[in-house]
Amino acid sequence: MPKVTTGKRAGPPEDCGGVAGYKMLLKAHKRRSDEDVEELDWAGWHEDYDPAYFDKDAVNAAIRELYE
Numbered sequence: 138m139p140k141v142t143t144g145k146r147a148g149p150p151e152d153c154g155g156v157a158g159y160k161m162l163l164k165a166h167k168r169r170s171d172e173d174v175e176e177l178d179w180a181g182w183h184e185d186y187d188p189a190y191f192d193k194d195a196v197n198a199a200i201r202e203l204y205e
Contacts, residue, residue, distance in 0.1 A: 141197050
């Protein structure tokens with residue numbers, strides 16, 4: 138069974154525009170202008186979303202579900 142031992146950052150939201158879209162959202166999250174906040178809301182990044190957060194146990198639980 139595969140197991141994650143380390144990681145970095147939360148996964149990108151669905152349909153965020155691929156790598157380029159995710160990078161754009163990360164920049165918007167850092168700036169937080171009014172226009173950025175509107176874009177972040179559209180993408181589903183609510184105020185409590187932390188792109189730097191990583192939960193190794195949650196990732197491993199998701200992997201286990203794939204193999205059940």
